[in-house]
Amino acid sequence: MKVGERESGRKIDLGDSAFTKFLDSLSSKPIIRYMVYSCAVVSFFGLILIPPILGILLKWNTMGQIFENPDLMSRATTAIFSSFAIAIFVSLIDLAAGLPMAWFITRGRSRWLNVLDTFTDIPFVVPTVTLGYSLLLFWSGPEGVSSMFEGSLVSPGWLLIILLHFTFSFPVVVRVMVGGLLDYERTYEEAARTLGAAPLTADRTVTLPILKPALIASFVLAFARSISETGATMMVAGVFENGPVLINNLKTAGETGYEGALVFVSFILIAVSCLMFLVIRLLGTRLKIPLKKIRPAIERKLSGHKVVTLRNGVTLLIFLVLVLIPSLFVALPAIQAISDGTINQAITATGAWEGYWQSLVLSYFVGTIATILNVILGLPMAILIARRRIGTLSSTVLDVLVNVPMIVPSIALGISLSFFWKNFAFFPEIWLLILAHMSITYPYFVRSAASAVERISIDLEEAARTLGSRPFTVFRTIILPLTKYSLLAGAIMVFTRSISETGATLAVVTELQTVPVLLVSWVKPGSGMLPSEIGLGCGFLIVLSFIILLILRLVARGHQHA
Amino acid sequence: MPEVQLVNVTKTFEKGKIVAVDNVSFRVQDKEYFSLIGPSGCGKTTLLRIVAGLVQPDEGEIRIENKLVNPIPPEDRSIGFVFQTYALFPHMNVWDNVTYGPRVKAWGNKERTRIGREMLEMVRLYERLDALPSELSGGMMQRVALARALAAGAKLLLLDEPLGALDAKIRFELRYELRKFVKDLGLTAIHVTHDQGEAMAISDRIAVMRKGKILQIGTPQELYMKPQHIFVAHFIGESNFLEGYITEVNKKGSVVKLRGRLTVHVSDKTKNKGERVVLMVRPETFKMEEGRKKRVNSMFGHIEKFRFEGTNIRYDVLLENEDRIAIVRPTLMGEWFNVGDRVTVSFSPNKSYIFTYPRKGLREELTLE
Numbered sequence: 001m002k003v004g005e006r007e008s009g010r011k012i013d014l015g016d017s018a019f020t021k022f023l024d025s026l027s028s029k030p031i032i033r034y035m036v037y038s039c040a041v042v043s044f045f046g047l048i049l050i051p052p053i054l055g056i057l058l059k060w061n062t063m064g065q066i067f068e069n070p071d072l073m074s075r076a077t078t079a080i081f082s083s084f085a086i087a088i089f090v091s092l093i094d095l096a097a098g099l100p101m102a103w104f105i106t107r108g109r110s111r112w113l114n115v116l117d118t119f120t121d122i123p124f125v126v127p128t129v130t131l132g133y134s135l136l137l138f139w140s141g142p143e144g145v146s147s148m149f150e151g152s153l154v155s156p157g158w159l160l161i162i163l164l165h166f167t168f169s170f171p172v173v174v175r176v177m178v179g180g181l182l183d184y185e186r187t188y189e190e191a192a193r194t195l196g197a198a199p200l201t202a203d204r205t206v207t208l209p210i211l212k213p214a215l216i217a218s219f220v221l222a223f224a225r226s227i228s229e230t231g232a233t234m235m236v237a238g239v240f241e242n243g244p245v246l247i248n249n250l251k252t253a254g255e256t257g258y259e260g261a262l263v264f265v266s267f268i269l270i271a272v273s274c275l276m277f278l279v280i281r282l283l284g285t286r287l288k289i290p291l292k293k294i295r296p297a298i299e300r301k302l303s304g305h306k307v308v309t310l311r312n313g314v315t316l317l318i319f320l321v322l323v324l325i326p327s328l329f330v331a332l333p334a335i336q337a338i339s340d341g342t343i344n345q346a347i348t349a350t351g352a353w354e355g356y357w358q359s360l361v362l363s364y365f366v367g368t369i370a371t372i373l374n375v376i377l378g379l380p381m382a383i384l385i386a387r388r389r390i391g392t393l394s395s396t397v398l399d400v401l402v403n404v405p406m407i408v409p410s411i412a413l414g415i416s417l418s419f420f421w422k423n424f425a426f427f428p429e430i431w432l433l434i435l436a437h438m439s440i441t442y443p444y445f446v447r448s449a450a451s452a453v454e455r456i457s458i459d460l461e462e463a464a465r466t467l468g469s470r471p472f473t474v475f476r477t478i479i480l481p482l483t484k485y486s487l488l489a490g491a492i493m494v495f496t497r498s499i500s501e502t503g504a505t506l507a508v509v510t511e512l513q514t515v516p517v518l519l520v521s522w523v524k525p526g527s528g529m530l531p532s533e534i535g536l537g538c539g540f541l542i543v544l545s546f547i548i549l550l551i552l553r554l555v556a557r558g559h560q561h562a
Numbered sequence: 563m564p565e566v567q568l569v570n571v572t573k574t575f576e577k578g579k580i581v582a583v584d585n586v587s588f589r590v591q592d593k594e595y596f597s598l599i600g601p602s603g604c605g606k607t608t609l610l611r612i613v614a615g616l617v618q619p620d621e622g623e624i625r626i627e628n629k630l631v632n633p634i635p636p637e638d639r640s641i642g643f644v645f646q647t648y649a650l651f652p653h654m655n656v657w658d659n660v661t662y663g664p665r666v667k668a669w670g671n672k673e674r675t676r677i678g679r680e681m682l683e684m685v686r687l688y689e690r691l692d693a694l695p696s697e698l699s700g701g702m703m704q705r706v707a708l709a710r711a712l713a714a715g716a717k718l719l720l721l722d723e724p725l726g727a728l729d730a731k732i733r734f735e736l737r738y739e740l741r742k743f744v745k746d747l748g749l750t751a752i753h754v755t756h757d758q759g760e761a762m763a764i765s766d767r768i769a770v771m772r773k774g775k776i777l778q779i780g781t782p783q784e785l786y787m788k789p790q791h792i793f794v795a796h797f798i799g800e801s802n803f804l805e806g807y808i809t810e811v812n813k814k815g816s817v818v819k820l821r822g823r824l825t826v827h828v829s830d831k832t833k834n835k836g837e838r839v840v841l842m843v844r845p846e847t848f849k850m851e852e853g854r855k856k857r858v859n860s861m862f863g864h865i866e867k868f869r870f871e872g873t874n875i876r877y878d879v880l881l882e883n884e885d886r887i888a889i890v891r892p893t894l895m896g897e898w899f900n901v902g903d904r905v906t907v908s909f910s911p912n913k914s915y916i917f918t919y920p921r922k923g924l925r926e927e928l929t930l931e
Contacts, residue, residue, distance in 0.1 A: 194643035
């Protein structure tokens with residue numbers, strides 16, 4: 001009996017050290033589990049959710065200032081309105097363009113679609129500031145498409161902001177919709193076809209309504225990305241102001257009486273975003289896509305081979321002209337930098353490049369620390385949410401709250417965070433930066449970890465328990481091996497998001513400069529930086545991002561083989 | 563007149579590595595209830611999906627009502643398809659599901675309401691027309707799926723394991739209901755199942771498939787009484803298989819020598835002298851008596867196991883030649899044997915079959931995988 005026990009124990013135990021055994025035995029004590037989970041919850045509320053709320057509340061009484069200044073007030077309301085108008089408009093056209101793209105990728109037969117699938121991810125992994133500069137050059141710089149016209153084709157302003165936001169939100173929509181379409185049970189579509197529906201009719205009346213959750217999710221994500229983006233928007237905004245740009249302008253101006261405006265704009269942006277998210281979350285499930293009148297003859301014609309080919313062609317063209325080429329246009333000045341010797345200055349870190357490399361190191365340092373902390377704090381939270389450990393209602397509430405940092409404009413979040421933490425004067429700025437990045441990226445890890453854990457049948461866990469595993473052993477031998485790729489993907493997402501982050505960074509720092517912030521300052525008129533230099537600066541960032549994309553792909557491939 | 567004809571249909575997957583359907587031809591008559599059965603992975607579902615137009619064959623022709631339908635998409639084939647998972651649209655209630663076909667075909671409002679009501683009344687679910695699929699039981703979902711398929715005006719009904727997901731008792735009830743609907747409405751039905759009992763009870767004719775090929779097509783009686791392939795004998799009903807060879811072929815039939823020099827007589831004379839064969843006898847055709855009796859084709863042994871199954875009693879008999887056979891006797895016969903009893907078992911020469919010994923071995927030939 002004893003021998004058998006020891007042998008079976010050895011097989012389960014992957015790392016048979018005294019330490020893991022100690023953890024295993026600890027984990028069967030309810031009090032320990034309780035402590036781990038409550039640590040995760042307390043740190044979420046204490047570090048991520050409460051500080052921004054308190055930050056605003058502490059400065060609540062300064063808000064009176066803006067009501068005494070009608071000029072500032074109208075400037076603020078216009079900016080806030082522009083933010084939401086642009087975000088809603090961009091999310092809608094992203095859906096319109098991204099949906100056919102997702103269809104094309106998942107339903108097409110060509111093996112080139114895999115390549116296309118990878119290409120759609122490019123604007124997602126490339127930091128948005130480099131996208132901003134790339135689009136600026138492409139649409140309005142003398143080197144881009146404007147060279148074919150007199151003057152610049154699209155000058156900095158609201159139209160360029162829309163183009164920019166369309167470009168970087170597009171991959172989010174495609175990614176979510178591709179996932180939705182791959183999970184979708186095609187039997188429904190086949191059933192509709194056998195009942196006499198043409199392909200287009202089946203898609204419209206059956207597939208799309210069933211994919212509604214994915215549609216809503218991609219809309220929310222595109223919206224959140226658009227409302228939050230700061231750095232790149234500042235590059236292409238010109239004199240136009242949306243919420244984040246206004247906040248930054250107010251903060252840099254630093255005049256007295258602007259603090260109230262900062263509080264006001266941040267508060268409204270955060271409150272309205274949360275409200276919208278809540279409304280979509282509550283009403284989204286009830287929203288019905290009406291089954292309008294069906295015109296079989298027309299819909300049949302529109303399902304024809306020629307129309308589908310035309311649709312795919314137009315989709316591809318939109319992707320190339322509005323997303324891919326503008327995103328990669330920055331390669332041109334980067335290549336020029338290699339030929340004109342700028343690269344030598346860069347490598348030897350002379351002049352402005354010394355600051356560049358320092359910023360780069362800072363960015364990667366902050367990203368690494370934020371990622372590690374988020375994994376440690378986020379994993380128990382994800383399990384708590386996925387397994388409904390604290391009751392269905394409270395788990396759902398947590399699930400909703402976890403999303404908050406993602407849907408509110410990051411610069412507004414940063415402003416309120418700095419209001420809060422600046423009360424602790426001993427707090428070094430680097431920690432403020434790390435905390436801000438943690439807040440912004442927290443949802444990305446928790447969400448992907450929670451959905452990965454949710455996909456594992458609870459039966460597996462229960463089977464392991466009945467076979468004699470303690471809770472920590474179950475985690476080590478069942479949950480972790482089955483979710484490790486998703487967890488890694490989530491961690492990489494946190495990291496890239498942190499590298500890319502500008503809004504919250506601008507809001508909390510006074511001296512430190514991360515790479516995206518530095519690049520924004522380079523693009524400003526009067527910085528004296530040449531396009532080839534900025535292009536090279538973007539180029540290094542892009543190359544590093546591609547390496548990350550490559551890792552992500554390899555991880556995903558490993559996942560398929562597993 | 564939905565008559566369905568398949569000519570040399572072949573379908574492979576993964577660039578020809580997996581042959582799902584291998585050069586299959588058959589014809590389903592108008593108003594016939596036709597079943598495709600076989601072990602899982604034999605290609606029966608693929609074949610049904612080819613008829614529906616959901617899968618394109620690599621080669622071969624599909625004709626419905628004598629019209630080549632290969633280039634016609636599923637929505638224009640006038641078929642009704644019932645899926646194993648029912649595929650009821652989760653975002654529509656029962657009424658919208660059932661009237662989906664008339665709606666996408668843009669039939670008039672009146673006609674749509676009439677047929678929807680008629681079909682739902684037929685399956686006795688008119689009262690539940692507001693319910694969402696998630697609020698229905700398995701049997702109800704199955705009936706809605708059937709009503710939906712029929713409401714689209716189909717004359718050819720294709721059923722993919724339509725009763726597979728139901729509890730045993732409901733499955734039994736719905737079997738007969740399904741056949742009644744098809745017959746009352748004068749439809750042609752092709753029914754895919756792996757349950758031979760279901761196919762036997764419901765079908766006019768059955769095709770037994772294995773590894774992408776059709777082994778035999780016939781009425782349930784023919785398949786049971788005259789299996790032409792050893793796998794069919796194994797798959798339809800129950801069988802005992804005994805290995806041996808032919809020692810003599812005469813006017814009355816053949817003499818087969820089994821293990822342990824045991825000789826038996828069978829009426830079949832299609833095999834040649836000296837040929838290696840497998841003798842097949844159904845468990846329910848054996849006679850069994852206590853002690854050692856002299857009968858035609860008598861074999862001696864003792865009861866190794868017995869199981870009482872309600873209607874029948876099942877015995878495992880170990881013969882003196884070390885072969886093992888299963889025997890099923892009706893409980894009503896009032897016989898009762900115990901473990902260890904010495905018995906004589908016998909069978910009539912015309913209730914046994916001989917098959918050529920399969921080249922790949924008996925076990926391989928009978929495997930269900």
